[in-house]
Amino acid sequence: MADLEQARAAKRELLVALAGRPGLAVGIAPDADGYGLLVRDTRGGPTHPDVPHDVDGVRVRVAPGGPVTPQG
Numbered sequence: 001m002a003d004l005e006q007a008r009a010a011k012r013e014l015l016v017a018l019a020g021r022p023g024l025a026v027g028i029a030p031d032a033d034g035y036g037l038l039v040r041d042t043r044g045g046p047t048h049p050d051v052p053h054d055v056d057g058v059r060v061r062v063a064p065g066g067p068v069t070p071q072g
Contacts, residue, residue: 010058040065
């Protein structure tokens with residue numbers, strides 16, 4: 001289980017790891033028992049098997065998706 005602060009720290013780490021890979025967006029999403037990370041391919045392409053399954057114990061899910069826009 002990851003709390004919001006753990007998810008934020010893991011997101012920063014994952015953004016560094018994925019730097020230079022166009023078309024990937026990383027966000028924080030509710031998980032079964034806390035928070036996890038969600039990686040979307042903003043070009044709607046296939047998922048990326050080289051994205052880690054977790055970062056410092058924070059679960060990472062990968063899903064295809066369209067353009068990402070900020071909310072709120």
